[in-house]
Amino acid sequence: MNGPAIVLVRPQLSENIGTAARAMLNCGLTDLRLVAPRPDWLQDRAFAAASGADRVLLAARAFETTEAAIADCQRVWASTARDRYMVKPVETPRQTAQSIRAALAEGQRAAVLFGPERTGLSNDDVVLADTVVSVPLNPDYSSLNLAQGVLIVGYEWYQVSDQAPVATMTKGTKDQASKEKLIGFFEHLERELDACGFLRVPGKRPGMVRNIRNMFQRANLTGQEVQTLHGMVHELVTYRKSKAE
Amino acid sequence: MNGPAIVLVRPQLSENIGTAARAMLNCGLTDLRLVAPRPDWLQDRAFAAASGADRVLLAARAFETTEAAIADCQRVWASTARDRYMVKPVETPRQTAQSIRAALAEGQRAAVLFGPERTGLSNDDVVLADTVVSVPLNPDYSSLNLAQGVLIVGYEWYQVSDQAPVATMTKGTKDQASKEKLIGFFEHLERELDACGFLRVPGKRPGMVRNIRNMFQRANLTGQEVQTLHGMVHELVTYRKSKAE
Numbered sequence A, B: 001m002n003g004p005a006i007v008l009v010r011p012q013l014s015e016n017i018g019t020a021a022r023a024m025l026n027c028g029l030t031d032l033r034l035v036a037p038r039p040d041w042l043q044d045r046a047f048a049a050a051s052g053a054d055r056v057l058l059a060a061r062a063f064e065t066t067e068a069a070i071a072d073c074q075r076v077w078a079s080t081a082r083d084r085y086m087v088k089p090v091e092t093p094r095q096t097a098q099s100i101r102a103a104l105a106e107g108q109r110a111a112v113l114f115g116p117e118r119t120g121l122s123n124d125d126v127v128l129a130d131t132v133v134s135v136p137l138n139p140d141y142s143s144l145n146l147a148q149g150v151l152i153v154g155y156e157w158y159q160v161s162d163q164a165p166v167a168t169m170t171k172g173t174k175d176q177a178s179k180e181k182l183i184g185f186f187e188h189l190e191r192e193l194d195a196c197g198f199l200r201v202p203g204k205r206p207g208m209v210r211n212i213r214n215m216f217q218r219a220n221l222t223g224q225e226v227q228t229l230h231g232m233v234h235e236l237v238t239y240r241k242s243k244a245e
Helices: A014-026 A044-050 A054-058 A093-105 A123-127 A146-161 A179-196 A205-218 A223-244 B014-026 B044-050 B054-058 B093-105 B123-127 B146-160 B179-195 B205-217 B223-244
Strands: A005-009 A032-035 A061-063 A075-079 A110-114 A131-133 B005-009 B032-035 B061-063 B075-079 B110-114 B131-133
Touching (some): A005 A014, A075 A093, A093 A131, A093 A146, A179 A223, A179 B223, A223 B179, B005 B146, B014 B032, B014 B146, B093 B110, B093 B131, B110 B146, B179 B223
Parallel strands (some): B005 B110, B032 B061, B075 B110, B075 B131
C-alpha cells in the first residue's frame, strides 16, 4: 500500500530536506513534495543528510503553492504543535495513521503538511487541512525538528501498514528445549548439588530445589543451551574428581 | 514518573549527543549516560544541536564501561536493528514502553542502550541487556540515526507513561538483581569455568561466554537468586578443592 505524500512547506535548509527524506524511506514513504523550496535545495548537503535515501530526493516534486501541492489529494493533515485557535479536529499521530489507512483503503490520496523549521505552518496552510496532527510530547519542551516530526508520523503509519508477523526472539527458537531435556538437566544438577553438600539441610531442600528450577525455567533455554549447562556442571565435577584422586 | 536512563555507548559525534538530548527532553527523559565518549564531547556543537535541552547535557554522566553505566539498573534493553544470532527476547518500542513502565512501577531502574553511530552496539554490549528493542521499519532501509532511535523509544515511552499500573509477573520483583550483581556472578562463574577448563579453547571462549551470559540474563534473576547461584558455584568448587587437598 502506498503511503501518504509528505509535503514540506517552504523548507529552509537542504540538510533538513535530506534528513526528512531519510526518515520517509525508513517508513516506506517515497512521495516527497516541496512547496517553494530554495532554488538550490537539491545540493550535496541534502544528499549527505539523506544518507542513502537519494531516490526520495530525486523523485521529489516542487510546487509554487501549498494548494498546488495537495491538489490531487482528498485528505490532508497539518502537523503542528501550537494551538491555532481554529475549530478543527486534532489527532495524535497514532490516530492519524489509522485515518490515513482508512482513506487509502477507500482509494483516496492523503498528504501530511509540515511547516518551515522556525515558524511551523502558517494559519493559511493549516486551514487547507482537514485535520491537525499533533504529537503528544513533554509540554515544556515539545518542539521537534522537521525530520523528527516526519519520522513520528511515518513511524506510526508504518506500524499500521505493516501486517508482517512480529518476531519475539532475536533468533528463532525452534530448538526450544523439551521439558524432558530440561528436567534431565535439573536432575543432573541436583545430583551434583546433593553430592557437594549444597542441598544438605533436609528441611530447606524442597524450597531450594524449586527456586533453582524456577530460575532455569524462566530462561527459555534451547536444547543446545541445556547441553552447555550439562557440560558446565560435568566439567566442574570431573575436574573436582580428578583432583581428588 | 521518572523514565529510563538513555545510555549512549561510545558516541562518536558531539552533534549526535546533542540531538539525542533534545529527543530525550521532548519525551520527558533526563537521565543521559555516556560510555567512553570522546574527552571533548561537551562542546559548542553539542549545545547547538541540543537546541535548548542544555540541562540534559549538563547532567549527563560519563562511564568507562557499559557495565558501570548500567550497574544500578535492574532491567536493560539493547537497541539494535541487526540480527545478532543470540537467543534473546525482542520487543517493539511499543512493547518496550509497556515493559519499562511495569518495571518502574515495581521500583526498578531501567536503561536503554544505543550503540555507536556507524557500527551499532557490540555483541558484548547486547549480551548485557535482558531484551532487544528493534524498531519495525522498512526492511530495505531500516537504519535510523542515533537521535531518531532515541526519539522513537522515548516517544513510545511518553505515550504510556501516564497510564494505570500493569503487572507482568505473578510475584512482585522488587528484589530484581542489579546488573552490577548479575555481572559479579558472571565473572565468578567464568573464573571457575576457566579454572576447570570448560572455556579452554581460546577461539570459542568469547562466543561461549556470551551464550552463557545470555541464558542467565534471560532468567530475570532476583538478588536472592544471584546469591543462590554464587553459593552453588562456590560449593561445587570448594568441595572440589577440599577433595583435592
